[in-house]
Amino acid sequence: MNKLYISAIILISILAHACKDAYDNEPKRGIEILSISPEQGKVRDIITIKGKNFKPINTNVVLFADNIPGRIVSFSENEIQVMVPDSGVVTGPLKVRVGVNEIATSTQTFTIDQSLPVIFSISPNYGLAGTEVTIKGANFAKTNNKVYFGMVAANIIKEDEYNITVELPQGLPDGEVDLVIESNGAKSAASKFEVGIIYRDNFNRVNSSWINKDGIQEDLGTGWAVANGEFQIQDGRFNSRSNGVAFYRANGAEMISGDGNTFRLSMDYRIRVAAGSVFAGIMFNAQDNDRYYVLRMNGDGIIQFLATADGGVNWPGVFFSEMAPLPGAQTYQIEVYSDTPGTFQFKVSNTAGNVLFDKTVSDPSARYTGGYAGVWGLGDHSDYDNFSLLLK
Template sequence: MKTFKNIGMKFNIFCSMWLVLSYSCMNKDNFPELSPITITAVHPESVLPGETIVIEGSGFKTARTTVVIFPGNLLGKVIEASPTQLKVEVPRKQDVKGAIQVRTGGDNYASSPQEFNILPYPEPQLNAMSIMQGPVGTPVVAEGNYLSEALEASDLASDIRKTKVLVGGVEAQVERVSFTSVWFRIPEGLEDGLVPVTIVRDGKSSAPINFLVDPRFLFEDDFERVPMDNWATANPPIGIDRNWSIVSGQWKISDFEGNGVLENTTGTNITLVNRSVKTQIDANNDFVVSGWVYAKSTVSSGWVGIAFHVQDDKNHYALRISGNGNLQLVRIVNGSAGVAGLNSTAYQSRLPGQNFYHLEVTATAPYTFTVRVSDINGQEIYSGSHVDANSNFNGGYAGFYATSGLGGYYNDFKIESTTPGD
């Protein structure tokens, strides 16, 4: 018994020593000590919010495992990292002073030897506006930098009241703000003509950009924006524009021979409409809707066109061209298309698919439409007036339309009024 007991004790001691040694080896191999961090320089030492700095030193890790902390516990964004250098985007917070801290885990950190300054915001920089002319009440998105202290889009009253928009000296209604954008409407009471638009934040004013107050002009979009990799299917259609709304289908901004265009893919009654203005006909209003369309298909089942008086994807009017050159003005009711005065195959030789055509619909009375179609050279292919005997729709939104086929390309959409009311 003693022999077995002694053997057992020796075995237990051996196992314990083996476990300790194994753990020590594992600890050494798998959990190496972190290299100490040093910061030798930060340059520049003073920058504006959102700008980029370089931190030099040693012991830095990857961009994902290195944390840069600014005074006030503000986190910087590490853009590039090497063992001796970090490229960091500064937080968009103004008037911050103090040392910068770099951490790579646990207690392994270092602070900059000199004080670093994030300067106060400069004057707002107004670079562009989503639309440059239109009537009072037109929704506009101002774009630039330092427009608001809100980093992301915000409709909180506490953020909105810090930014003002002056249009011709009249304060506009601001609906949303962000660091790079301000959403507002052209205020009532302005006379027709050019008026300056300025952004005011913290008592500092931007340089002005002129807006043309013109009651005849309602909306225009040339889609000259960055091409999108993915299709937009939900609202707001990010990458297209907040002024647009997807009623149905998939849409995106694409490049067509060096020009920005709108594109959609195949589907039934695909529509995308502008939500800024309506195509309403009454005693004081009429409208002209126009745009360029291109059918990817060359067969009769693939249609592209402009839609107007849009209620939803199954109820609206459309002036449309098929891939093989058929021309129609249709009313779409509960998803079914019926002819609203124009149904012609006489222009097939002049309207082949895979070409751009300019479509225009003018309405000066309810249910009465003047239609014009021209080619890329401006040559008129068709012009005529038609009446919808069924008197289906008066008022709604307008945009682009496609059904069946392969979808299409679209450009230079406009809504205008020829006889605006007072």
């Protein structure tokens, strides 16, 4: 054994004893628990512990009964807020430990409420009939749980006290439904589940340079491709300039309607100037770079539904052009829904969710079916956010 190795062992031993001595000789703070509130709660509830002489740095430890640690969410010398752990908690007093040797125990008892099942997460939180969905939570029964999507019960594949896997049932409407678990005769609070395949993009990623059709498309994000004009990611939004057209062509994101299939396309958009010469909108049922429908609005609030076969050089299919009470230089959500080829329900809402425009329009020839979605901008004054495509 070489001398350097022996010296290292001796140094470690000295440091270990020094640390132990420091802990043993650490002055007592005189911590005290005065109250806990509430005295009853469920997993992931926040409990407030009031007391004296806690550490004003995040080195306090809160222990539930059976020494199960909780996650501290805020702290000061006189108050600690702690989250009830997901599992293992039983009824009993709470403890606060400061340093190694100083522990205070509450005179009150915290009672864990296990009367209701609690849902932590749903994965995936969207899907079509037959999709396997796993629900994580607490207070489930070991067996004989019931899972409802809306009013429809799901077939349970496997289950235990913390995880339930089900098969998404047939016959659900598209869009949001309430998911509820019933265990031991008690029901959980409802969680939202989206029926359909969802493609989403909130553009919350690294800013990019302006990208044209010859640039590195991946810089804009997976699935996006520029047909003409230029686009960039800037401050969490998708910006266009120079009469830009960009498509979202992720695998499977084809907009089919009819025979039980539907699509719902939505996106936030903003025209930064109140001018009739500036348009922005979304394209849908795009067959290629030249043939597609467009729903667009200008800065004066005129909404138009059009079709083109030459990439916007000509618009032989203007199906309506209508004024809506939509001042420019604001953000709106535009939505297209279709369950029948060539028939579309259009909605425009403000950021508060109020529907400002609602109209159903048909193309008698249903010239474009299937295809992809995208964004369309005329001029240099439009940007987009919160792209969402729900397919069923």
